[in-house]
Amino acid sequence: MEAKKRSNTIVVFIIVLLLAVFFIIPFFLVILNSFKTSPDFVANPFSFPDVLHTENYETAFNTMNFLNSFKNSILICVIATGVSVVLSSMNAYVLTRKKWKITKAFYMILIAAMVVPFQVIMIPLVKLYGSGLGLTNNIWLVTFIHIGLNIPSPTFLYSGFITGVPVELDEAALIDGASPERTFFSIIFPLLKPITMTNVVFVALSIWNDYILASTLLSLKEVKTLPLMTYAFLTTKSADYAPMMAGLVLTMLPVMILYLFGQRYIIEGIVAGSVKG
Template identity: 45%
Template sequence: MGVKTTKRMKAILVIVLSTLLLLLYLCPFFMVVVNSLKTKVEIIKSPLALPIKYTIENYIDSFGTMKFTSAFFNSLIITVISVGIIIIFSSMLAYFLARWNWKINKIIFVILVVSMIIPFQALMIPFVKIYGGLNLLNSKWMLCFFYLGFGLSLATFMYQGFITGIPIELEEAAIIDGASSIQVFLKVILPLLKPTTITIAILDVLWIWNDFLLPSLVLVGEDQRTLPLSMFYFFGKYTSDYGMAMAALILTIIPIIIFYLLAQKQIIKGVIEGAIK
């Protein structure tokens, strides 16, 4: 068997395995879409079969039941503001930790790293007790503040590693030209952080948009609920409407798919630049 034949066989094998993995990955999503087009009786009777009669009633009913418009804008506001402040504060903190060699900087960095190890579940009870006692719950603005606290560590850690690799001569040249520290950060450092910023934005958008646990502790009122919280409408104590729940799930993930499609070029470009860096 020649070298070319061996390479061709390996390429075919890789394609076949990749196709199988893709189908395996898409199978659950396909079943959710299929069952969202069934009646409740059909889902219980034959969850793996195709619909006998396709219907979009689940989407219409779930859209109204979960108050999709209100929940969508709540999720959108919380996600955009939270991701924005995480990127701003973490990039500035990382720049401070990387460029100012103060003794306290090492302590701050160690605290940030250690905080990533502590699971949120260990903080839930004191979190609700303290902030509930201060009447700071049931506000999406406070939820954004909480996301800043929980997302700051990882983002700062990622930024700090990237900033360390940037030659300090670039900043010195800008300072010689008369730039202040803030101008150096905004006009020299921040544009170079674009690959890391895109990576952090992707991770945090997926995390915050799909998060259920933290909003369920903070947002008590129905008018403040996000899309994941609104999914609870379809699960009662004694019964569940799986058709409407799956339709609601599709409605919930559509905005993320649209976000990815619109930002696809920037995401791929950022990932490639980050890999090269």
């Protein structure tokens, strides 16, 4: 029995290791090719560079107007992530604590919204805000839309987590004279740290990597985000691949740091948020 269990463990380990290598290879190739010249990249993207061309990062930094693009991405990502996470947690608290018919209907609407792809509502949004209201090239509009798009999924995870929080805590706070708002922000919300970190990482990754929404509403260079500016290396007749790889590394670096910082909360948050409910 022990030998069979050990062999199963080894097989699972090998499979997980192969999957890890499979997912790491693209990141490795991007970093590898960021130190090569574009002709070397075209000739053989899997070869190691003879000389490390660090000037690709300087070229990418200047071509992408990195500081301005980074500022736009950070502004949209931080505000949209913070607001959507707070609103989602408040939504979930009401939906789980108040057993009204309308809360059940609202919860089902949120669940349905999770399965609607953005491409379905993309054209109406552009028609309304672009052609109708003339709000293109406005990063605040993009932030506002991101907030709305990133409320259903966090609300779903928060709902499952809050279900496992004893209602007696709310009752004790009510007896002590605390308002529902103070009960939530002072007692309940601090208990949601694992699922909050999970939602922050997922929402931030989604917003930071967004290309479709930003490309439909932002066309001026001054308001473009980092994912949009990575296309600055492409022209109708040529492509400067090596600096583009360097630009991709610079674009990925902030979210990789965020993911490494919050990864220990992700599994705990997902399991608690999806199973308890």
